Amino acid sequence: MRLHLAAIDDLDAALECTISKFADDTKLGGAVDSLEGQEVLQRDLDRLKHWAMINGMKFNKSKCRILHLGRSNAGYKYKLGEEWLESSPAERDLGVLVDSRLNTSQQRALAAKRANRILGCVKHSITSRSKEPHLEYCVQFWAPQFQKEVQVLECIQRRETKLVTGLEGMSCEERPRTLGLSSLEKRRLRGDLIALYSFLRRGSGEGGAELFSLGSSDRTRGNGSKLRQGRFRVDIRKHFLTKRLQRAKHVLSVWLTFISD
Numbered sequence: 001m002r003l004h005l006a007a008i009d010d011l012d013a014a015l016e017c018t019i020s021k022f023a024d025d026t027k028l029g030g031a032v033d034s035l036e037g038q039e040v041l042q043r044d045l046d047r048l049k050h051w052a053m054i055n056g057m058k059f060n061k062s063k064c065r066i067l068h069l070g071r072s073n074a075g076y077k078y079k080l081g082e083e084w085l086e087s088s089p090a091e092r093d094l095g096v097l098v099d100s101r102l103n104t105s106q107q108r109a110l111a112a113k114r115a116n117r118i119l120g121c122v123k124h125s126i127t128s129r130s131k132e133p134h135l136e137y138c139v140q141f142w143a144p145q146f147q148k149e150v151q152v153l154e155c156i157q158r159r160e161t162k163l164v165t166g167l168e169g170m171s172c173e174e175r176p177r178t179l180g181l182s183s184l185e186k187r188r189l190r191g192d193l194i195a196l197y198s199f200l201r202r203g204s205g206e207g208g209a210e211l212f213s214l215g216s217s218d219r220t221r222g223n224g225s226k227l228r229q230g231r232f233r234v235d236i237r238k239h240f241l242t243k244r245l246q247r248a249k250h251v252l253s254v255w256l257t258f259i260s261d
Contacts, residue, residue, distance in 0.1 A: 011051060017044045022094060038076040049081045067091045068100055096138050104142035108149050111135055111142075115156045119163070135184060140195050143188050145239045153184050196245055 008026075012019045017030035017040060028048070030041050052059055061080055065088040068075050078085050090099035090106060097107040115135050135153055144150045161167060161175035170178065182190075 011048070013051075015044045015047060016040050019044075025094065027093070032074070032076060035076075038074075038078075041076075042078055045078055045080055061085070065091050067098075069102065071101075073100075094138070096142055105145075105149070107142040108144055108153070111137070112152050112156060115153075116159070119156065119159055136187065136191070139188055140192060140241045143192075143239070143241075143244065150185055157181070157184055192241060192245055195241065 008021065011021065011026065015028075017028055020027040020029075026048075028041070028044055030037065030044075032038050032041055048059070059080060061083055064080055064085050066078060066085050067088055067090075075087065077087075090097055092098075096104065097110060098104055099106065112135075135156065144153060158172045158175070161172075161179060161181070164175070164179065167175045167178060176183070
């Protein structure tokens with residue numbers, strides 16, 4: 001893997017748009033609101049094709065897709081070399097399925113389906129167990145937005161507790177308490193707070209701290225710090241990690257006090 005990363009180190013040289021690299025997964029993107037913007041993105045695709053030819057590499061064109069974001073997106077077409085790239089209504093990004101409106105409902109349904117399938121295997125063949133975290137993998141990004149989606153995931157945990165010997169006669173509320181389990185909703189909040197701590201205290205990831213900004217206020221009870229809330233022209237980001245944490249005021253103040261100490 002390190003040799004591969006060294007080989008593609010100069011992949012983004014002279015590119016005008018934003019490029020993201022993770023192992024062998026490369027994404028090129030930019031704000032395209034005019035024909036000029038389309039030409040800039042196409043020039044970068046031509047540069048990537050030229051780089052591949054010089055370095056004796058090939059892009060897997062069958063896996064290259066265009067994901068147009070935004071309601072008023074013009075949907076320009078692009079090509080890699082001589083072949084036109086196909087557009088897609090939804091694409092998988094590092095294991096998370098995202099559609100053109102940044103909606104992750106498909107990912108939530110897929111996570112629930114996989115978890116239920118594993119529980120079925122456990123129920124019918126106790127020797128077949130999987131520890132893959134389908135319900136919590138990258139959940140800071142695709143956390144449920146609506147109560148009905150929250151309940152779909154919670155039902156999976158309740159179904160799992162039924163498989164524990166001796167708890168069959170207990171209610172759905174008693175089984176998790178007996179096992180010392182928190183609800184998945186509380187676990188997601190805990191994960192969000194841990195992610196916040198990593199960003200603000202440790203500067204996790206390149207540029208990650210820019211996701212959050214702290215403001216000072218003499219009117220804040222308990223500490224002088226609070227998350228500064230940005231303004232957005234559309235509501236597409238109202239369920240993102242940054243917005244969810246700003247709404248969790250009942251626990252966030254304690255964490256901010258700890259961070260500022």
